[in-house]
Amino acid sequence: MLQYRVWDLHCHLLGIVGRTPEEKMANLLEIADRHGIERLCLFFSRTWSKTPTPEELKADNDFIMQAMSHWANRTHGFCYVSGEHVDFSLSEMDRCIQNGPMVGIKLWVAKRANERDLDAIIRKASELKAVIFQHTWFKQDGTQYPGESTPLDLVELAKRHPQTHFICGHAGGQWEMGIRAIRAFKNISIELAGSDPTAGFTEMAVRELGHERIIYGSDSAGRSFASQLAKVYGADISEEAKRMIFSENLRRLIEQPLKLKKTR
Amino acid sequence: MTIDTNINLERWPFRRLSLEETSKLVAKLKASGVTQAWAGSFDGLLHRDIAAVNQRLADACRQFADLLRPFGTVNPVLPDWHEDLRRCHEVHKMPGLRLHPNFHGYTLDDPRFAELLSLATDRGLIVQLALAMEDERTQHALHRVPHVDPKPLAGVVAKLPKLRLVLLNAFRSLSLLQCGEVAKAGQVWFDIAMLESVAGVTKLIEKVSPERVLFGSHSPLFYFESAELKLVESGLPEAVLQQIRIGNAMKLLAVSSD
Ligand SMILES: [Zn+2]
Numbered sequence: 001m002l003q004y005r006v007w008d009l010h011c012h013l014l015g016i017v018g019r020t021p022e023e024k025m026a027n028l029l030e031i032a033d034r035h036g037i038e039r040l041c042l043f044f045s046r047t048w049s050k051t052p053t054p055e056e057l058k059a060d061n062d063f064i065m066q067a068m069s070h071w072a073n074r075t076h077g078f079c080y081v082s083g084e085h086v087d088f089s090l091s092e093m094d095r096c097i098q099n100g101p102m103v104g105i106k107l108w109v110a111k112r113a114n115e116r117d118l119d120a121i122i123r124k125a126s127e128l129k130a131v132i133f134q135h136t137w138f139k140q141d142g143t144q145y146p147g148e149s150t151p152l153d154l155v156e157l158a159k160r161h162p163q164t165h166f167i168c169g170h171a172g173g174q175w176e177m178g179i180r181a182i183r184a185f186k187n188i189s190i191e192l193a194g195s196d197p198t199a200g201f202t203e204m205a206v207r208e209l210g211h212e213r214i215i216y217g218s219d220s221a222g223r224s225f226a227s228q229l230a231k232v233y234g235a236d237i238s239e240e241a242k243r244m245i246f247s248e249n250l251r252r253l254i255e256q257p258l259k260l261k262k263t264r
Numbered sequence: 265m266t267i268d269t270n271i272n273l274e275r276w277p278f279r280r281l282s283l284e285e286t287s288k289l290v291a292k293l294k295a296s297g298v299t300q301a302w303a304g305s306f307d308g309l310l311h312r313d314i315a316a317v318n319q320r321l322a323d324a325c326r327q328f329a330d331l332l333r334p335f336g337t338v339n340p341v342l343p344d345w346h347e348d349l350r351r352c353h354e355v356h357k358m359p360g361l362r363l364h365p366n367f368h369g370y371t372l373d374d375p376r377f378a379e380l381l382s383l384a385t386d387r388g389l390i391v392q393l394a395l396a397m398e399d400e401r402t403q404h405a406l407h408r409v410p411h412v413d414p415k416p417l418a419g420v421v422a423k424l425p426k427l428r429l430v431l432l433n434a435f436r437s438l439s440l441l442q443c444g445e446v447a448k449a450g451q452v453w454f455d456i457a458m459l460e461s462v463a464g465v466t467k468l469i470e471k472v473s474p475e476r477v478l479f480g481s482h483s484p485l486f487y488f489e490s491a492e493l494k495l496v497e498s499g500l501p502e503a504v505l506q507q508i509r510i511g512n513a514m515k516l517l518a519v520s521s522d
Contacts, residue, residue, distance in 0.1 A: 015461060031463050034497055140408065141400045174402045176279075196399050196458070197490040199281055199483075221462040226493030227486075234487030236282060 004232075006037045007247040007254075008225070009133070010169070010193040010217030013045035013067060021045070021067035028221065029074060035225050038247070041217070041254075042067060043106045043133075044080040050145055051110045054088040057081065061096050068101060076254055077102040078133060083111030083118045083147075090124050097128050098264075103257045104131030113149040114156035122157065126164045129256040133191075135169040138177050151181035158188050165253065167215060170194045175201045179208050186213075189249065194219030197227045202235035202245070211241035215250050267300045267513035268293060268491075269392070270432050270455045270480030273324050273332075274307040274317075278404050283484035290328045296488055299510070301332055302392070304362035308337030309397070314348050322356040333517075335362040335392055338384075340376035341369055349380070353387045359517060360390030362432075366409045367397070372416040381420065385427045390516060394432040396458065398485070411437040414446070421450035428516060432480060433458040444471035453516065455480025456494055456508070465498035465508070474504045478513050 011028065018024035024045070032040060044052075044060040045067065052060070060080045068075045079096040081089035089105075096102040105125050111117060113134050125132050136151045137144065144150075151172040158166045164187060171190040172178025175198075182188040190205060190213065205214045218228040232245050271293070273286050283289040293301055303325060307317045318336040325332040336352035338345055338361050352358045361384055363377075370377060384391050395412040403409060414437050421429060430453045434443065446452050454472060456465055457480040469477055481491040495505050 028462065031497060031499070034499055035493065137401065139401045140403050140405060143401065173399075195402070197487045198279075198398070198402075198485060199283070199487050200279060203282070223460050224462055224464050224490075224494055224497055226497045227460060227490040229493055230487040230490035233493070234489035 003036060004243055004246040006035065006216065006229070007039045007041070007250045008032070008037055008218050008220070009041050009167070009191050009215050009250055010043060010219045011040045012043050012219070012221055013063075014048065015221040021063050022070055025067040025071060025075070029071065032225060035229060037225065039074050039076065041076045041078055041104070041250075043078050044108070050108070050147065051084060052080070052082055054085050057085065057088065057092060061092055061102075065096065065100060065102070072101065076104070078104040078106040078131070081105050081107060081121055083107070083115055083121065086117055086120050089121050093121075093124050093128065093130065097130050097257065102130075103254050104133060107132070107134045107149075109135060109145045109148040111147045113153040118157055119160065122161050122164055126161065129260050131167065131253045131257065132164065133167045133169055136178065137170055137173040139173065151178045154188065155181060155185055158182075158185050162187060165189070167191055167253075169217075170219075171201075171205065176204065179205050183208050189213040189215055191215045191217040192231045192245070193217035193228055194223055197230045197234070199234065202231050202237060206235075206237045206241050211237065211244045212249055214241075214245045216246050265299045266297050266479055266509045267302070268298045268481050268483070269302045269430060269478045269513055270457050271301045271483050272304045272306045272485065273321060274305045276306045276485055277310055278407075281484045286324050286328065286332075289484050290331055292488060293331060293483070296492065298331070300513075302335050302360070302513075303332050304335050304392070304394075305337060308339075308362065309364055309367040312339075312342060314339055314342060314345075315351065318348065318352055318356060318358075322358070334358045335360045335390075337362055337364070338380060339364075339368040340374075340380045345376075345380070346383070349383060349387075353389060358389070360384075360392060360430075362392040362394060364394050364397070366395075366412045371413060372420060378420060378423075381424055381427055381429075385424055390428050390430060392430040392432050395438065396433045396436045399436065414438050414442065418446050418449040421446060421452055425450060427451060428519065429453070430455065430478065430516070433482060435459050440467055440471045443468065447472040447476050452476065453478050453512065455482075456491055457482035457486060459494065463497050463499060465494050466500060469500070469504070469508075474507050475512055477508045478516075479509050
């Protein structure tokens, strides 16, 4: 297989062996190395609480920054924030992004993306040029959490913030629907992570969105890197598209907050 | 060299697949180093004329006899299913069967399932049992098929010591711990197509032993590269990878043709 520079948008240290965050990080990197993955973005890694308290958000962000500390050149952190705790989330973004090493925010399932509570968080992220990641799923089996967004919820948020860029996590799981949902909104990209490697996913995304709006991620450690890398390696798309999806599109987004940190 | 124990021919009902033409799938598998592929038929999921499904499968496998081995469908809910079983074995000379209890509407404690396993064992057929075909969260709204409930499995397997059972796409309904229990109950193998989590293959062999793991891609529904890259990710020694790629499947086939 041809080698590409691969940056992984979506990793958790949950489920990785290790006594400390640093050990877990080292173990995950060792496995990522088997695929030649250059950099890993880290999302919350301590708890699966669907509605984390401020204390849990802070502990998780501390955990990630500790895990990153030895591997600053190979990892990027995403600050865990919640629409249930807006003021606290804003202060976490100051602490972890403005005055810390993190480059983005992760919104999971505490509050649906269409809720107005998120607006202040998005405005702040926008000021910091932080990368905004919103988990989304269209679940067919009735297991959608009360606060879990679909891509359509994210579209409502993105419409209210047309100058801000958003990443639609998991492309909504049912990718044929997720891709359609965000298609008309150029300020939304999709990520490929965290679903089965069903053939045709990446081809449809390239056809309908263009390869500059697609980002590779794995959702490890729950998922394998393998099944998610296959969505790009196995797709019948151009070499250029594979390069962009594997790292270029994400690099462009991450460079912005990093530049801002330098000029500060 | 690889034996892919989990592919399907014909049409997936809910999406067109770029490798659904058998000739294209065969070319892709060969280009990827696959030397033999065990094929079921997507048509077997919903069609009721199973005899015709198995005939087409046998014909296609004969056309690409250097690569494909047919695993015919038997649906024990259909009238006169015994005849489908007989034809798979006696007419088409298939090495095994592929069962889809969830699509066909029976549970693993159904006496017809026990009878089918027992008859297949008497005939020396390998039985592939697909516990799922796709994520339950992404199924068609009007066609939701729950995964096979594997609870009765260890008990069923324990009663048939000569049965050789391959569980396909097992891991959305069986935890690795449960896989270990089922593996202890009898001669049971697991394919890796739906195995997830980082370095999952390494975790699976710890639970079921390296002899019980088979390469399976679930192609063409899944990108073939997924299974291939799982072996890379495992970090396992080459000797173990060879077992998973080819050795275990060869042994399984050799016993059935005795
Ligand atoms: Zn995730």
